[in-house]
Amino acid sequence: MQTTTSPPAPVTGDARVVIDDTGDARVVIDDDATPIVRLLGRTLRDSFRTGHAVDALERLSGSVAVRSHNTPQAATVVVGDGAATVTGGVTGGTDAALVVDLDSRVAVVASDGDPLLAEAVRQALYPQPPAWRDAAARFWDLTRGIRGIPDVLVAVALGPDGPEEAHFGAGPDTYRIVGSADQLAGVFTGADYLLSALEHGLRVQGTLSQLSVMTAASWKVRFDV
Structure with a gap:
């Protein structure tokens, strides 16, 4: 509305x-x-x-x-x-x-x-998270200019009907984030810390350097900086 x-x-x-x-x-x-x-x-x-x-x-x-x-x-x-x-x-x-x-x-x-x-x-102060695909798309738009951000972000939502994937960007450097729809929406909107989400079942695939950059991206979205 x-x-x-x-x-x-x-x-x-x-x-x-x-x-x-x-x-x-x-x-x-x-x-x-x-x-x-x-x-x-x-x-x-x-x-x-x-x-x-x-x-x-x-x-x-x-x-x-x-x-x-x-x-x-x-x-x-x-x-x-x-x-x-x-x-x-x-x-x-x-x-x-x-x-x-x-x-x-x-x-x-x-x-x-x-x-x-x-x-x-x-x-x-407790808004309902958007659909995970929408959250991922907005996250990518807000963070794609960060120095060192991977060329491609792959978000994988795990659900009762099997995994669903969404790809953002193009190039050889890929970072994958896997979790439930709620976990993905939480991280991509900034409602959840990326590192805290990892402690609660979210999974990532990439290098430590990429994790560092993605953590910075998560903070950018969380604190609107």
Whole structure:
């Protein structure tokens, strides 16, 4: 679902506007953003782009503190008029608070404060992954210019009907990633760390040098850098 809303007010100082694929300014993050700010900003951008949880965000406004469940990382998400601003740290009071597992697709561990606002932001921070082929195609478009990236990316989805393959690029240098459709979508969208996914059953075929480059590509997509 696509929605039409007014963009957030112009931002001054050390912040930058992230433009989604429809051309609307929907997410604003710190210019010198910390990893948690970049991760939350990218996740919210995915939600706005796909229309996930946007209805609730258009009806509500307020600020939500988001804290990592196992690290000191924290950020503040301010929503209103179908847009969001993400800044590093938490200063002063907020309308709601979420404690999240950043390594598990920003899954909420605990919440407090305004229940409707907390739930709306929780949903927006947990968008449904796209089809694995679409995720792989977008990953390739975003990362193909990285120095040392393999000529060809082969994604293999394992399912009950057997493996399905998708090929991107052309040339002799090939890198293969094999896993379930959900694992592939998670890595290709940046929802999951590549190295963490390897610990949970994802498989790759390539050189250590290629793994290093693909890890960098995974971070680029995850943190929108």
